[in-house]
Amino acid sequence: MTLAAGSLCLGGIVLFVVLAAGALLAFDEPGTANDGATFDAYVWRVARFTLLQASLSTALSIIFAIPVTRALARQLSFPGRVWVLRLMALPLGLPALVAALGLIGIWGRQGVLNSGLAWLGLAQPVSIYGLSGILIAHVFFNMPLAARLMLGGLERIPGEYWLVGTNLGMRPWSIFRFIEWPAICGLLPGIAGLIFMLCATSFTLVLTLGGGPAASTIEVAIYQALRFDFDPPRAIALSMLQITVTAVLLISIRMLTPKADEGHGSGRMVRRFDGRRGLGRAGDGLVIAIAVVFLVLPLASVVSSGLRSDLTKLVTDPLVQRAFLTSLVIAVVSGLFCVVATAAMIQARQTALASRHPTKPLRGLASGISASTSLVLLVPPVVLGAGWFLLLRPFGDVALFAPLLVILINMLMAMPFVYRVLEPAIATHSARTGRLAASLGLGGWNRLRFIDWPGLRKPFMMALSFACALSLGDLGAVALFGSQDMVTLPWLLYSRMGSYRSTDAAGLALFLGLICLMLTIAGTPAADRNDKRKPDAA
Template identity: 45%
Template sequence: MRSRKGGDGIRAAASATSVGDGAKTHAGGGLRLGADTDRLWRLSLGLLAALALAGFVAGGFVLLLAGTGAELPVASILGDGYLRGVVFFTLEQAALSTLISVLAAIPLAAALHRARFRGRTSVLRIFLLPQALPVLVGALAIITVWGRNGVVSDLGAALGLPRFSIYGLEGILLAHAFFNIPLAARLMIAALDAVPRESWRLAGQLSFSPLTTFRLVEWPAIRRALPAAASLVFMLCATSFTIVLVLGGGPGATTLEVAIYQTLRYEFDPGRAVALSLLQIALTALVLTLATRLGSAEAGDFGLGGTARRHDTPSRWRSLFDLAVLFAGLLFILSPFVAILVAGLKADLVRLLTEPAVLDALVTSLWVSLSSGTLAIFLSVAILLGVEALASAERRAVIASAIPRRGLEITASLVLVVPPVVLGAGWFLGLRQVTNVFAAAPYVVVLTNMAMAVPFAVRILGPALQDAHLRSEKLADSLGMSGLSRFRLLDWPALRRPMGLAFALSVAISLGDLGAIALFGNREFTTLPYLLYQRMGSYRTEDAAGLALILGVVCLALIWFAERSSSLGARS
């Protein structure tokens, strides 16, 4: 999703001002000073955004403890046998989910990158769908396909096989694979896109066999992306909430995230909840540190396989293998969508769409998600401008260390390991001292969802902005561009296309979130995911299927509209 228009506006400006170059030679120092001042403003903006994000995250912990006068029961938690089992299961399911997702993504990414056929772009976009689908809808779809009364179990029973149990570790691994295999594959495709065209051309000229091409060209690129892909998937699985809440199946399949929710929702023990949160953050940070030492590639770009031109030697067996992999991948990804569509159409959609509770929940979901998505984009762009200002200082040897830039990047990413229920609960308790607690709940949910969306928006927008600065920053400096004109001519052309996807995913994340609303949902403040979870809990399965279809269609429509708009804007 990289924009190739990052320097077009700057080059046009350079052509327009080339006549006066001789008169401006003596002003080179002034141009440099203006560029440095602009970078200082960008850095200040990025630091303010990062501090606001970090302050919101840290404030949730502080207010949760200070608002209740609770203490951290660290000793009792470390000695609790049940919680040790919860920690072990959290790490076990996250490690197994990561292993399954990454191993399955390797042949899928290679097959997607090699494939050349009409409709390939549509196939690649299908693998974007799981990230746009609300997690609760995906969990319900997995149950519909793989559950005890699902399609797969019915086929197995017809063949005399036992029915598949979806609840417990097996169901969690299946659901995590559904969401994370496409994510890991997209990151690997981006790594394959980054391979120089000369490497593909040389492999073709030397008539490399498919195995040799994979060993010498494809695998080195994929290997560089493995640490980042594995760490991102592990972090998402270790902090998984909705999937484990729906498919966990009891105390034997509970993660730290769900234990934190239960501690706040049913026991209301803030000290224990914060201690469990700190334990989860410590464990996840340890794994991320180990993964970072294995490789330097970052989980940043989301490729659609459009930049590399391959010159592979034709191979019938490899083509058959790629076809089988693509068919299996499409079947695994599309079957839950088909199941939700079929089950949802069986529901009384007309009644649901005219039901006041559903309409209120839909309106609430839309304004909450649009608000949080907009705030996430503003915050992400501000942080990225600060990151690029520090990166520019590194390139010009003004700063000898990359630590400040890394610190700013980490600030935007570490909120992934912070349980949203803890953030929401802390601010909810703090604000009840100064305002109506029920009136404050929607704003707490908006800000919590915003914080959860920032890491994804930064990962989508960051590579495009970085490429634009590497290509055209010196030219912008030589023209003395600063302020809004610099943003309009250098940054905006690069951000315009990926911003549509970033905004759509940020909105979809908020629209399908159950973490924050699970604590504060009530009759006056209900979103579609919360209403869907209530209908599932009361065994109104037909209504739940209809609501899942409505929620899924809204999310996918937002993704399509945002991406369509950004694509049209990029061509204009």
């Protein structure tokens, strides 16, 4: 039963992706082919800009993350450190459209920064649109991600290393060169590859802050080719180019990421003596303060602008209510589908590998399940949407299928993250309770009720809340299929921004951000009152 359910979910995911890709490859409508001219100068210009902005975004995110990481690693205890670490995680769960509006409030033509420059008599404003705006937005999202990943690497350095460094009287530069940099350097290929892929497949930020065709990525160009120009051959060419780029990126990440080498130690408690006083402590404090201000200001701008809008009018607006209900239904359904399908595949994979000598079909099933959770990284949501748009067009109005397509695409989009939350939790739970359940003869519903659900409730709720938050704030899938009949909060927010109704957009951004924040908090396990660890360890 477990193998059948997992195989069914795997087959459905593969079929959904293969049909979309097949529709792109097989599309050949009379009067639309142009003898290979789809790969014209525009397509290559879009590809060059995609790689350029992704490379610059990756480099800037890592360059800025390194001093922030070192400062947090050296200052192990100061008031509010745990909240700084939590702030670093906040952009990961924030809808890109909400963050874009907050960045416009700080860096835009009428934003805080340009107003300050004008007050100083400087005539050249900072532009948030175009390449500069895309870079600022990507650093806002990815610098905290890089810092948290690097910080984990520094925290795993054995305590003996710091003790030896102190006994040798190492200066800060020597500590960085011989102790910190080797740990960071081993993580850089994986971190850089992940950030590069996220930036290369960025859609919402580029669509909002790109400012025009001159700053367009492959995903945005696919959307424009179908939504505005209705040029399927160009959309197909761009989709194939996007799949090629993402495939090369995924293979490069796998090849360049080294195996973890944590170093060997006796488990001695980590005590760092560098950066405790003088210029070192002041410099670390300044770096942390700048990072906090950079992250907090856009969030504060969203809250401030949202509170100045007519919230009562927005709450009572029938269109906003319908958009909220549509977004909530899509988020909950896609989140449930994602968690259930992922859990079924994880259980099937563990069952397939449970025997000491699994057969080739079982090993193939296990490998296929592991690979399927990354299919959405290879075939991004806009490409999936483009394929299904072409596949369903002969059957009538594609908008009729829009809700189901958006739910399925959002489910696949969240699956890589949900898999990484549930897989270790289910593996640990099975190792602890498998023999007990077998000895008691528990199975099926009784095992789920009395053993599995009490032990796995927290990771399941965390995965569900994260999947719902991702779906609720997504604009990529609904951008192709959104219409007057299916309006979501992100689509309505983007429409209000495009029609220069900035006050309404600010209020909608506040609603959307608060809902996603509440979903994230609801899925975060409460701290155990009996846990005596330091708060900074959270």
